[in-house]
Amino acid sequence: MPDVPARPRVVIIGGGFGGITAASALKRANVDITLIDRTNHFIFQPLLYQVATAELAPSDITAPIRWILRSQRNTEVLMAEAREIDPERRVVRVDDDLRELPYDYLIVAPGSRHSYFGHDEWEPYAPGLKAIEDASEIRRRFLLAYEIAEKSENPKEREEYLTFVIVGGGPTGVELSGAIPFIAKKALVAEFRRVDTRRTRVVLVEAGPRILPSFPEDLAQHAARDLADLGVEIRVNSFVTKVERDGVWVGGEKIRARTAFWAAGNKASPLGKFLGAPLDSAGRVKVSDDLSVPGHPEVFAIGDLTTFQQDGRLVPWVAPAANQQGAFVAKSIIRDTRRQPRKKFHYFNKGDLATIGRSRAIADFGRVRFAGRLAWFLWLFVHIMYLVGFRNRIVVFIEWAYAYFTYQAGVRLITDVERYKPPAQPPTVAGTTGR
Numbered sequence: 001m002p003d004v005p006a007r008p009r010v011v012i013i014g015g016g017f018g019g020i021t022a023a024s025a026l027k028r029a030n031v032d033i034t035l036i037d038r039t040n041h042f043i044f045q046p047l048l049y050q051v052a053t054a055e056l057a058p059s060d061i062t063a064p065i066r067w068i069l070r071s072q073r074n075t076e077v078l079m080a081e082a083r084e085i086d087p088e089r090r091v092v093r094v095d096d097d098l099r100e101l102p103y104d105y106l107i108v109a110p111g112s113r114h115s116y117f118g119h120d121e122w123e124p125y126a127p128g129l130k131a132i133e134d135a136s137e138i139r140r141r142f143l144l145a146y147e148i149a150e151k152s153e154n155p156k157e158r159e160e161y162l163t164f165v166i167v168g169g170g171p172t173g174v175e176l177s178g179a180i181p182f183i184a185k186k187a188l189v190a191e192f193r194r195v196d197t198r199r200t201r202v203v204l205v206e207a208g209p210r211i212l213p214s215f216p217e218d219l220a221q222h223a224a225r226d227l228a229d230l231g232v233e234i235r236v237n238s239f240v241t242k243v244e245r246d247g248v249w250v251g252g253e254k255i256r257a258r259t260a261f262w263a264a265g266n267k268a269s270p271l272g273k274f275l276g277a278p279l280d281s282a283g284r285v286k287v288s289d290d291l292s293v294p295g296h297p298e299v300f301a302i303g304d305l306t307t308f309q310q311d312g313r314l315v316p317w318v319a320p321a322a323n324q325q326g327a328f329v330a331k332s333i334i335r336d337t338r339r340q341p342r343k344k345f346h347y348f349n350k351g352d353l354a355t356i357g358r359s360r361a362i363a364d365f366g367r368v369r370f371a372g373r374l375a376w377f378l379w380l381f382v383h384i385m386y387l388v389g390f391r392n393r394i395v396v397f398i399e400w401a402y403a404y405f406t407y408q409a410g411v412r413l414i415t416d417v418e419r420y421k422p423p424a425q426p427p428t429v430a431g432t433t434g435r
């Protein structure tokens, strides 16, 4: 238990799942909280792909952090970027001027970003999906591809614009690739004259032997069949060796496509490096049993920033884990202020869901697992229930019902057209080998 004053100052870095839950759980505690986030909004990341595929608007899955915590009198929210942490002096330095925020307790919950496995030069050609800006960029590229194909006089080029490559067969890659055929074949088909949007080709590339490695094999196979029914080509055991402006190289083969999206890997926030704790290969902090940083009981790291083993298995990097960890560290701080001993963190797995296309999903609850429409209804219910804010729940419910019955994708806005300049090809790097 750290040496702390009677009313400690708690600084929380990150207003995502972990940070918001920690702040909320400290609502009635005898502490002063400063929550900092570099954006002003919380994002419900599980539905980001629906913003990327024009099914939902950014405002449907976000909520201002200030608004979420508005009734918490012991909490201030600062829109600021944490740049450095000095655990010895107990300060966080923020923004360009490295203004110092002192703390008695620090909860570090800045999440992760996508990783290109050492090939950041691929990012301009295959954006990943983490922030609202990423989702808007993917939506822009996705919709623009059809506009350019409609104008093109060159059949080969048109085909390239109607081909989408998604790299990474985890839940995000599967959800993205399952959503595109529905929009292409149902929502867009009546509106284009020169291109047949039903000829859209979606290729899902996965380096491992199967898609959805975090799900049991039978469910993953079910999902693969569902994707194949939708016309998605799945390439497993396929390493991406290069991404270019007009295609993705898989081994020696180039899949010609003007649009690629990256859903292949994550790396933790660079803030973890300041904590002086051991890190895994993705930069995640190895935390102690109580989620504190070894040698610093007053510093906790939670959510996607961390790696934590339980019963010989890694706790997954999912929203429920970040939520449970946020609530747990808040309780530990309260226990400290009451001079009670801390407990060990224990993750409770509530089960996993992933959706495929417009009306299918898979559900894994350990011994109970199922697939199909029932799983999809459960997926809808769970996602509506966990969205932040009554308004968002109602709006998303109406958008989904409308899309389901009319086959429309509601948010087909191409913004920032002026900004759109396909990135130039970077110099060839000899001998790129992918992951």
Ligand SMILES: Cc1cc2nc3c(=O)[nH]c(=O)nc-3n(C[C@H](O)[C@H](O)[C@H](O)COP(=O)(O)OP(=O)(O)OC[C@H]3O[C@@H](n4cnc5c(N)ncnc54)[C@H](O)[C@@H]3O)c2cc1C
Residues within 6 Å of the ligand: 013, 014, 015, 016, 017, 018, 019, 036, 037, 038, 039, 041, 042, 043, 045, 046, 047, 048, 049, 080, 081, 082, 083, 109, 110, 111, 112, 129, 130, 171, 172, 269, 271, 302, 303, 304, 305, 317, 318, 319, 320, 322, 353
């Ligand atoms: C596309 C996608 C789909 C997903 N689907 C699912 C799903 O279906 N089910 C599921 O359970 N999980 C899903 N996840 C994973 C889940 O969203 C994460 O596990 C969860 O968000 C982790 O919570 P966190 O609090 O660690 O980080 P986040 O929720 O990512 O929050 C981090 C916050 O920190 C802020 N931040 C970062 N760096 C700084 C800094 N230096 N200074 C200040 N603020 C900073 C960010 O702006 C952000 O608000 C998905 C993730 C993605 C990207």
